[in-house]
Structure formats: structure tokens, C-alpha cells
Amino acid sequence: MNPTLALLITTAIKAGVLIFIVVTSFAYLMLFERKLLAWFQLRVGPIWCGPWGLLQPAADAVKLVLKEDLTPATADPFIYKIAPALAVLTALMAYAIIPFGTFPDGTPISIANPNVGILFLLAMSAVGVYGIALGGWSSQSKWPLLGAVRSTAQLISYELAMGLSIVGVLILAGTTDLHGIVSAQSAHHVWYVIPQIVAFVIYGITATAETNRAPFDLPEAETELVAGFHTEYSSLRFGTFFVAEYVNMITVSAIGTLLFLGGGDGPFVSVVPWLSILWFLVKVAFLLFIFIWLRATLPRLRYDRLMAFGWKVLLPVAALNLLVTAAFVALRGHGT
Amino acid sequence: MSALDLSGFADQKDLTAEIDDTRDALVLSMGPQHPSTHGVLRVMLRLDGETVISADPEIGFLHTGIEKQAENLFWQQAVTVVDRADYLAPLSNSLCYVLAAERLLGIDNIPPRAQVLRVMFTELTRIASHLVQLGTHAMDLGAQSIFMYAFEMRERILEIMEFVTGARMHQSWFRIGGLAIDVPKGFLAKIDDFIGRFPERLSDMRAILEKNVIIMDRLVGVGKMSAQEAIEWGMTGPILRASGVPYDVRKAYPYSGYETYDFDICTHTFGDSYARFVVRLDEMYQAWRIIKQAREKFPNGPVTIDDRKILAPPKTEIQHSMEALIHHFKLVSSGFNVPEGHVYQAVESPRGELGMYVTSAGGNKPWRVRWRPPSFYNLQALKKLAPGNLVADVVAIIGSLDPVFGEVDR
Numbered sequence: 230m231n232p233t234l235a236l237l238i239t240t241a242i243k244a245g246v247l248i249f250i251v252v253t254s255f256a257y258l259m260l261f262e263r264k265l266l267a268w269f270q271l272r273v274g275p276i277w278c279g280p281w282g283l284l285q286p287a288a289d290a291v292k293l294v295l296k297e298d299l300t301p302a303t304a305d306p307f308i309y310k311i312a313p314a315l316a317v318l319t320a321l322m323a324y325a326i327i328p329f330g331t332f333p334d335g336t337p338i339s340i341a342n343p344n345v346g347i348l349f350l351l352a353m354s355a356v357g358v359y360g361i362a363l364g365g366w367s368s369q370s371k372w373p374l375l376g377a378v379r380s381t382a383q384l385i386s387y388e389l390a391m392g393l394s395i396v397g398v399l400i401l402a403g404t405t406d407l408h409g410i411v412s413a414q415s416a417h418h419v420w421y422v423i424p425q426i427v428a429f430v431i432y433g434i435t436a437t438a439e440t441n442r443a444p445f446d447l448p449e450a451e452t453e454l455v456a457g458f459h460t461e462y463s464s465l466r467f468g469t470f471f472v473a474e475y476v477n478m479i480t481v482s483a484i485g486t487l488l489f490l491g492g493g494d495g496p497f498v499s500v501v502p503w504l505s506i507l508w509f510l511v512k513v514a515f516l517l518f519i520f521i522w523l524r525a526t527l528p529r530l531r532y533d534r535l536m537a538f539g540w541k542v543l544l545p546v547a548a549l550n551l552l553v554t555a556a557f558v559a560l561r562g563h564g565t
Numbered sequence: 566m567s568a569l570d571l572s573g574f575a576d577q578k579d580l581t582a583e584i585d586d587t588r589d590a591l592v593l594s595m596g597p598q599h600p601s602t603h604g605v606l607r608v609m610l611r612l613d614g615e616t617v618i619s620a621d622p623e624i625g626f627l628h629t630g631i632e633k634q635a636e637n638l639f640w641q642q643a644v645t646v647v648d649r650a651d652y653l654a655p656l657s658n659s660l661c662y663v664l665a666a667e668r669l670l671g672i673d674n675i676p677p678r679a680q681v682l683r684v685m686f687t688e689l690t691r692i693a694s695h696l697v698q699l700g701t702h703a704m705d706l707g708a709q710s711i712f713m714y715a716f717e718m719r720e721r722i723l724e725i726m727e728f729v730t731g732a733r734m735h736q737s738w739f740r741i742g743g744l745a746i747d748v749p750k751g752f753l754a755k756i757d758d759f760i761g762r763f764p765e766r767l768s769d770m771r772a773i774l775e776k777n778v779i780i781m782d783r784l785v786g787v788g789k790m791s792a793q794e795a796i797e798w799g800m801t802g803p804i805l806r807a808s809g810v811p812y813d814v815r816k817a818y819p820y821s822g823y824e825t826y827d828f829d830i831c832t833h834t835f836g837d838s839y840a841r842f843v844v845r846l847d848e849m850y851q852a853w854r855i856i857k858q859a860r861e862k863f864p865n866g867p868v869t870i871d872d873r874k875i876l877a878p879p880k881t882e883i884q885h886s887m888e889a890l891i892h893h894f895k896l897v898s899s900g901f902n903v904p905e906g907h908v909y910q911a912v913e914s915p916r917g918e919l920g921m922y923v924t925s926a927g928g929n930k931p932w933r934v935r936w937r938p939p940s941f942y943n944l945q946a947l948k949k950l951a952p953g954n955l956v957a958d959v960v961a962i963i964g965s966l967d968p969v970f971g972e973v974d975r
Contacts, residue, residue, distance in 0.1 A: 270713035371593050375615065375956065443707060444779060454956070528779045529707025531957045532615060 243340045247324055255475045256286030262521050269525035290468070298464035301369060308367035313462065313469035316360025320476040323353045327483050328408045328492065329506055338506065339408070346407035347399065350484060351392060354439060358384045360473060361441075365458030376457030379447045379532055383438055386539040387445075391435035393547035394428040397554040398488045401425065411492035420491040427550045429489045431543055433519070436481035438539070441474060442520055444527040447535060482516035483509075490516075590618050593956075597626045601705045601960040604970035608947065608959065617959060620951035622944055627974040635934040639900030640666055641741055643931055647921075648735045650938065651972040653694040656687050657914035658972075659739045662934065664820055665910035665923040666741045669903050672870060679743040679868040680822045685756070685859040686726075686738065687821075687912075688852040692763075693722040694915035695845045695852075702842065702964035703774065706783050711773065718766050725755050742876045743869030753863070760857050767853070771846055784839035788950040788962040791836055798949065799942040802917025804966060807844045808836035814913035826855050838965035845967075848915075874901055900929035916940050916967055938972040 260275065260282060267274030275282030300306055326346045328339040343349060358381060365377020398421050399405055402413040414420055422429045438445040447457075454460070459470045486492060490512045493505025530538070590611040596602035605626035611618040631650050635643040647662040648655040660683060667675070675683075700715030723733045729748050730736040738745050774780055790800070795808040805812055811830045815823040831847035833840035869876050877896050878889040895901075907924040917939030926932040943966050950966075951959050 266709070270710045271717050272713065371591060379615075446707070525710045527708065528703065528777070528783060529957075530779060531783055532955060534782055 240340060244325070247340060248321060251321060251324055251476060251479065252472065254479060255472055256290070258475050258479065258517060259289070260285050261517070262524075265518065265521045266525050269522075293468040294465055296464040298466060299461070301461050303369040304461065305367040305369070308363050310466070312360050312364030312367060313466045313473070314360075315363065316357055316473035317469045317476065319353045319357040319360065320473040320480065323350050323480045326350065326407060327480070327487070328411060329509055342406065342408055344404070344406045344409075347395060347405045347410075347484075347488075350407075350480075351388070351395075354477070354480075355384075355388060357473070357477065360470070361458050364462065364470065368458075368461040370461050372454045372460045373458045376447075376454050376460070379454075380441065380458060383441075383445065383447060383535060383539075386536060387435040387438040387543070390431055390539060390543035390547045391439060393544070393551050394425075394431040394435065395488060397425050397428040397551050400551075400554050400558050407487050411487055411494065414491040415494045415498075420489060420494070422489040425489065425550070425554070427546065428554075429485075431547045431550070432485060432489065434543060435539075436485060437520065437523065438535070440477045440481055440520075442478065443524040444529050445535060446524075446529060447532055478517060478520055479513065482513045482520070485516050486512040595956075595959065597623075602963060603701065603968060605974075606944070606963065606968065606970065608951075608963075610951075610956070610959065612956065615955045615957075617951050617954055617956065620947055620959060622947050624941075624944070624970070624973050627970040629971070629975065631971075631975045632934055632936060635662075635931055637930065639929050640903055640931060641896070641900055643934065644739065644741070645735070645737045647934070648737050649971060650936065650975055651914060651916065651919070651940070651969050652734060653697050653969050654687075654690045654915045655735050655737070656690040656739065657912055657919055659737060660687050660821070661910055661912040661914070661919050661921045662923070663739045663741050664912065665908050665921050666903065666931075668908045668910060669906050669923065669925050670741065670875070671904070672742055672872075672875070674870055675743060675821075676867050676870065677822075677862075677864045678747075678866045681859045681862050681864060682744060682748065682868065683739060683821050684823065684826070685856050686729075686736075688855045688859070689722050689725065691852045691915045692849050692856075693719045693726075695849050696722075698845060698915075698964070698967045699770070699774075699842075702961075702967075703780075705960045705964045706780065708780075711770075714770065714773075718763075718770070721759060721762075725752075725759060728752065728755060740869065740876060742872060743867070747868045753860075756856070756860055760853070760860060763853050764850070767846070767849055775843065775846065780842075781839060783957070783961055784842055784965070785835070785837060787838045787954060787958045788965060789835070789837040790946065790950065794949070795836065795946075798946050800917070800946060801939050801942065802913070802915070803831075803841050803844045803848060804943050804946070805917065806831060807833045807840035809834045814911050814918050818911060820910075820912060826858050828852075828855050838961050841965040841967075902927060902929050903931075911937070914939055916969065916972070917943060936972075936975060938975065940966075940968040940970075941973045944968040944973055 263285070264274040264282070275285040278284040278288045300309055325340045326343060326349055328342065361380045361384075362377045365373040365375075365380070368374070398410065401421055401424060402410040404410060404413065410421075437443075441447075459467055462470060486509060492512075493509040495504065495508030495511075498505050498508065590613055593610040593612055594607060595610050596607040597605040602608065607623040607626065609621040609623060611620075629649070631646050634646045638646065644659050644662060647658045650658050667673075696715045696719040700712040700719075703711035703715070726736055727733045729752055730738040730745070732738075790798075790804070790808050792808045792810050795805050795810060800808070801812070809832055811832050813830045814820075815828075816830055828851045831844045831851060833844050873889070873892040875896075877883070877893045878886070882889040883893050903925040905925055905927040907922065909920060909922045911918050911920040913919070918937065919939055920937030922933070922935040922937070923931055924933040924935075946966060947959075947962060950962050954962070
């Protein structure tokens, strides 16, 4: 067989499997969140659909699909319809390069392993803003417009601090290849969360803002903007935005794990290489738990304070952290 | 009042100066279907970006004609409809109405047990109402869990209400001349349990909220009102007291024996949303103190006056006595007449001074039951407080004004 064709076919199969896994994990992340929120709030959460509410995601999906898909008469139909697709597409694209673990022979378990992986991720998350901004804008309605404006401003300003916090890790690892960063951490026997704790905290905060999660859920801000940018959306298009948000949550948790928590690194990995997948998933789940924990605990920030916090606190601190890291590496001649 | 360092918040904003009214404004209809307008308030906002240029509250979406309905019911029956105005504090409404009717009838010998129970239950209502305010206010600010915690605490109160009166929301338990029924067996154990547990729960709640950085960020300096302005705009209740005016109907014009209880008027000096929030937390504690004192007094004896023209005799007596049966029949079929006259009665509802101007034309139905609902007066301040703030602040201000639309629209 033609090697190019073979590559195309295997990649397509891998991508199909991955999308299936990601979308399923999204569905159960939703259940995970609902259960956890319920426990935080002295409730029991979904219990009626299937044992322990395990079929709740399926019930939700059916409900969403069966709803009428409405397009406001004044909306720009093309952009209105393309926006949710854009949001979910960029969210899923990011998965192409995430190494979920390593095969016993040391190659990463991922669809592609470009040497500028982290840049690709940042690019995807930046393009993802368009989904929200265009969706809110094309709805031709006032609440979504406010939501879209908020989200554009928020995502642009938080992207900067996020980028700076990641650069610190890149300097330490000396590579922009995600698999390389993970290998560097296990080679140095230190997860970058320790030398880069400041960057980790900044990454955590900006990642929360990037994914529009509480306490930075201003573009949605249910109690202020009704439902923010997706107020006018219904049925599957609404569901698509939903998928995008949760998939993004998993993405930023996965990146956080790769950059700061050593990826699949953990006890017994050298003995049983397949354990790296388990460790990776456990760490991602832990970060996801923190997302939900934050949502259950914190009130929402106000828009102007959020911007001030991003520009006046996070950005300078991230820049300072970067300078210190760079100076440290320059003086020692190598990372860690 | 705890000495908090709030200097960092003082210069938080003065956005009013930046408003350019010549630009095209975005007119936004907030409500009547909006998650944070607490029922059916509609606010017409004019926005410059997200900054509010003007806010016009529109009311009337929940008009139910309660005043008019009360005119078409016997004096005793009207208790059930007045209950339904301020649906978060139904017993405060019925207390006000019942006190007004008793003054018209010249009844001044309500038995001590009934007096104590009336005080105890209106204070329980106050706590329950403030908990709803606290929970929904926190939810408006984005803290969902607080809502659940507050409602769980309120649930304990509603359980007591249900145990005693058979109803969770609209108890209609007060009667002209006393109470509908005495408390059942086991009530004291329940109330003791509540008195024992509540302070700890309340201090937990305070610990989560009072010095929470985001909560303070959202509330301090938002919707500020000076004492003079608060008086000019006719504010009462926690909003007036948060501006530093120690006016409380329970102290100023005591009723139901409030003069015999030891409690403080909670005031604050800031006059902003945060002050209102703290005042309500403090008031819950004071209400708990009153309940505790009422529990300590708790006299034995009847819970109604012994006047067969006003209150029907007990059922056992009706089955044996001709006289009693006639009284019962007369009360059910045509009620009782109230001497001609008019009276203004005020009580301190959780939202402020709840007043009723009740007029009798001498018949068996009230001629007029005119309300002074505190929410109605408090809500109008939105027009003054909102301009210059952000959309998110409008939500915070509405929450801190705590309007109940059953009462505003009647």
C-alpha cells in the first residue's frame, strides 16, 4: 500500500477513536461535575437515569437533540450556524497532539507529535475565541452581544499571562515538543510544578478564565446575562457550545498535567509502562476536580475587576517569573 | 461591628464621571423574565458599554389584587389573603393585619402565651426570610452553594412551621384574638433543638461570606446610600439601618410585647450593599436572641381570648352546647362586625416597616386594607442607586434591596 495512504487511514482511525473517547469523557465529566456539585451543596445529584445516574448524560443528549433548533429571524444565519462548530472543532483539534502516555518503546501515544506542539495548542485555544465571539455577535441579541464582548476581552487578556506562564516551562525543558517536555521532567526527576509553582498558579487561574469557568464565567454569567453568548442557541447547537466548554476544560487540565505535573510520570511507570496512561488520567481528573471545586465555592468576579486582575496582577507576575527563570537557566547553562 | 480594613475598596470606582450621555445608549430590558430580578421585576437599562446610564424599574407583573380581595372576605377570612403578599414572611403580614383588626375591635387582652408565640414565630419568619435573601443574593453573585446552604437552614425553620401550623409557606396561623391552634406536643423539643444549633450554623455562614474577598469586592461601595438619602427615599428596614439610622418599629412603636425583649437594633455606617448584607446577618442573630428569650418565657395558658363573638368555641363544646353551635354558625356564615373606624398599624417585617391602614365601615368585611409594603418603597431606590454602576452591580443592588414582588405588586 502507498505509505501516504496508509498514514492517512491510520490517522483517521486514531482520530475517530480519540473523538469518541473525548466526547464520552465529556459526557461523564458532566455527570462527574453534577455529582460533585451536588455533594458540595448537600444534594444527591442525578440518581434516576440508570444506576447511580450513570445514564444521565445519554438522557441529556437525547433531550438536547430532540429540542427544536431555532435561529433568530434577525441573526446572520451562516455565521450563527458556523460559530458552535468552530468552537467545538478547535476544542477537539487540540487533542491531536496531546500525548496520553508512552508506549513501552518510548514513543508517545498521540495522533501527531509536532515539535511545536505547545504553539499549536495556544493557537487552537486562540481560534476557539472566535466561536464564542461570532456566536454572540451573530445572534443579533443584546445579552449574547454583551457576553461576546466580555469573552473576547477576557480571553485576549488572559491568553497573554497564560502564554508567559508556559514559556517558563519551555525554557526549563528546552523544547516546545509536548512529549519532550514530559520526558525532560522524568529525566530530571522533578515535576515543573515545583520550580515553576508561580507559573502553575498563574496557569491555573488563566486556564479557568480561558475555559469560562467560575469564578471567571462572565461570558455566561447566568444571573447577569441570562446565558451570555449562547442565550439564543437551542438544541444541538447549544449542546455543541456545551461540548466545547467541557472539552476545553479537559484540554487545559491535560496541558497542565503535561507541563507541570509530569504527564504520565508516576510510581511504577518504569516497571509497567502502560501505567503512564493511568497516571495521566488521574492527574487530569484531579485538575478537573479542582475546577469543579472552585465553581462550588467562589462567587463570580465583576467584569472590570477581572480585567484589572488580568492586566495588573497576573501579567506582571508572569513576566517576572519568566525573567527569573530565564536568568536562572542562563546562569546555570541548562534547565534544572 | 468588626473593624475591617476597607481602605483598599474605598477608591473602587467612580464610573459616573466617565459616562458620556451623548453617545448612543444600548437599551436593555432586564426582566421580567430574568434569573436575577427576583420574580417579575423589569428594569429598563440604558447602557454605555456595560455601564448603566439609567435604570427604570417597572413593576406590576405580579399584581394579584390582594388588597381588593381582602375587602370581599370576612375579617377573619382576610388573614389568608394578606398572608400571600410577602410570601417570604407571611406571618409578618398576618400579624400586621391581625393587630390592626384587634385595635379596631378594642381587644387588648391577648393571652401571654399567644403573644409569646406570635413573637417567636414572626422572628422565625424573619430568619427564614433573611436566609432566602442571603442565598439568592449570593447566587446572584455567582456563589451557588451558599444558596443551597441557606435553603437547608431555612428548611429547619419550615419544618417547625409545618409541625406547628401544618403549612410550610402560608401558615395563616394568627387569628384576630389569638392563634388558630396551640402548639402540638413536642414543639418545645424542636424549638430547643433549633435554638441550640442555629448560632453555629449562622457563624459558619458568616465565616464563608463576611470576609470573602470576592464578595467584598462585589458589594463594598456598590449602591451606596447616605442616611439622609435613605430617609428621603422612604427606606425602612435593613436598608435604612445599613445607612446608620437606628429605626426599628419593634423598638419605636412596640407591639406584641416586643418592649419586654432584650435585643439590639443592628446598624452599619457604610450604607452600601455590603452594609445591608452584614446588617441582615446581624439581624438573624438578634432574631435568634428574641426566640431564645421567648422560649425562656413561654407561659402556659390559653392561646385565644375568651370571646365567642370573635372566635368559635372548641369543637368538643360545639358538639354538646346549643349556644356554642349558634356561635359557630354565626361566625362561619356571617363573621363578626367590627366597629366603624380606621387604624394604621405597622410592624417590622424582614424587609422594613410593613404598614396597614385598615378602615372599617362597621360591617363584617374590611372596607379597605391599604398596604405600605416595605419592598415597594425600598425598590424605588434602584433608580437612584443603579446609574454609574455595571450591569453586574445592578444585580447586586437588586439583591441587596431584597424586594418581594408579591408585596410590591400586591
